[in-house]
Amino acid sequence: MRLTTPLVHSRHLPVADLLSQPMTESPRARPTAGSAEPGDHDPMIVIHGLCKVYPNGQAALVDIDLVLERGETLGLIGESGSGKSTLLRILNRLIEPSEGEVTIDGQRHRDLDPIALRRRIGYVPQDGGLLPHWTVGRNVALVPALLGWEAERRAARSQELLDAVGLEPSRYLERLPRSLSGGERQRVALARALAASPDLLLLDEPFGALDAIRRFELQGLFQELRDRYRTTTVLVSHDLAEAWRLSHRVAVLREGRLLQHGEPRTLLEAPAHPYVERLLSYLVPQGAR
């Protein structure tokens, strides 16, 4: 019943090779040169036999196996209701799985304290999820403050990250979220997610609510930051082009099942399921245009 990938992490192509060969006709549809140095086969998160059945009987995830290499960006794609957000929330234990397990750096997920675990995981939801009653500075310093950092260290870190996301600290630190544009809010949310140098970054359709130009800018910014901080990332998206462009590998979910998992090019060359093929057929002409 399981449709796993022909290539998971055993023999993927050398990075240079991958980058030298355009996956599609579109320059937008693949990682830019030098942007990715994913896994030297260093599994960070191993998901095994994961199932999630909600109390109403709905099966959100069925028997998922996935491995996330350190430093890679995994794109989770699928329609709404495919289980991608459920999988993301299981990773930071907002949701507990019904069966199966997740290990992170060899430790069983369920043996870890969920609060401490979440403080090691950055999170950016679609609308940013900024605390509306806190200033930008306090929002960015949220996790450092929870971790008990000194005030000066928090302030320095907030400034550094606002700089990194392209917001002038002196102009933004004291502002409240409601005075920011949608793009600025997502930048702050990204800065907040990265503030305590998380081991893992979870992005839940982080650019979905932005107009095309802002989205493109933010995607570029994300690539830049990811390359600077080399944070292992899971990116949930229903935007194929976005997932293709930003991910080292892609996992396709449908109705709670993992249809295929692999490098974007592998999926294109050897789609393991008619659904994947159909999905990609939307992508290619768009990229070729």
Add this chain to the structure above:
Amino acid sequence: MAGGRHRAVGAAAVLALAVAAALTATLTATLTAAVVAAQPAPVANGPRSKVVVGSKYFAESRLLGEIFAQLIEARTDLEVERRLGLAGTEFCFEALRTGAIDVYPEYTGTGWVSLLHESPAPSGSGANPLRELRRRFLDSWDLWWLAPLGFENSFELAVPRELAEREHLRTISDLVQVAPRLRAAFGHEFVEREDGFPGLAATYGLRFASIQAMVHAPKFQAAGERIVDVLDVYTTDSQLVIYDLVVLEDDHGFFPPYEAAPLARGETLKRHPELGTVLGLLAGAIDANLMRSWNLRLQQDLLPVETVAADALAELGLVGDPGSRSQATERTRAPIPSWVWSQRGYLGRLIAQHLVLAGIALLLGVAVALPLALVLVSFAGSWAETAIRAIGTSQTIPSLALLGFLIPLLGVGALPAVVALWIYSIFPILRNAYSGIRDADPQAVEAATALGMTPGQVLRQVRLPLAAPTIMAGIRTAAILSIGTATLAAFIGGGGLGEPIISGVQLVDSRRILLGAIPAALLALIVDWLLGWLEGRLRPSGVGSSIETRS
């Protein structure tokens, strides 16, 4: 999983502590309120013993209560506490039976009809109705009917003097022939009660051209303008004089006698026999004309009840100098601003009482509703809505009914009033606090949780600050509700701005009604404005307290 459970238990413990603290605060505050309200039960070991005198809300009952009080003060060593103006017969009787008051003026007919739910034996039957009434009250409740004051205040029929003279009407029997040409106006109760018009009509064979049910005061105005011809009145009603009406004799003896007499607790009389002795001085001392003239001074001259009572006692030769009689001063006809100015001390006291009543109730409401909202949000899940709806039914209890229920438990005065207001204030605060906390910006709450805030931190640092405006809106609603409802406290002797409103309605004195109603409305507006200002200050701005760290 285990970690999560420990944390849930930790959060439960924190909330349980919060609830315990709030309940302790509530209990302490309630006890303080009880002490402040000075439970009216007499205290035997004080330096001076105290008796509590009650009365009903209407002018004559208040005046008699005040006369009792001044007489006891002047002729005994007892200290008197006044609980005048209670909402009605049931309230006075419950208060007396449960010891919240010691004595109040009652009418024998009311004793039969409203308290024993029987008709007295017909006066012609040879039985002595008063003797029988006394026996029944002594046996059932150890309540004593002391010697009647000397006048009756029965139901009567009255007609304008001009009509009486033209048609030669002296008795109700005289009325029977002309009645089909006359228009009657009766009180609602009189129209319905078997011992009212239905029985009267059957006894005399009485039929009118039309019968209109009206409240007491406008009925007299209608008679004065000759819109109606016949009305039901009370024997000692001063309006009879004001509108020049003639009372028709009940020649068939249909109406039971409503003799006025002090009704007192046997227990109090045993402890303070001088109370019975001194009230005995009033036995047979007041006839109907005298009582009517005093009522007139209250209602026509608008003299304060204390003044009229003092003059009455002087007139009876019981207290003070019989020659000195207060005049209907220029205050009676004074322009409204100077009249209001002359009432400033009284008004200030009422406003203070009103604010204390509503304020304590509101604080207690907050102390209970906020922790309850937290408990419901945290633990009740889908049961929360049901629980809130159940609490919401408290809102549907009519306020007078609630006050009536509370008298046997808490007596009369400020305490039951505060408790009633407190019960009414819980729901609006709870409803708003619950929705505000539960529905606080879900994205912000999820992000805060996902980034590693503990449930306690999410509650304190995210949910509560974001819910603050909604919570304040609930408190504002409760505050306005409390200030409005606190006017009813006067019905159970709790004081406040309801006092002039209730007595003003009874005295048909719109100045007095406005003296209570306008400050009550202004108070509601000012308090709403103040709380609105406070809400602005409390609205989260994003600067201030530092983030707590998890230990």
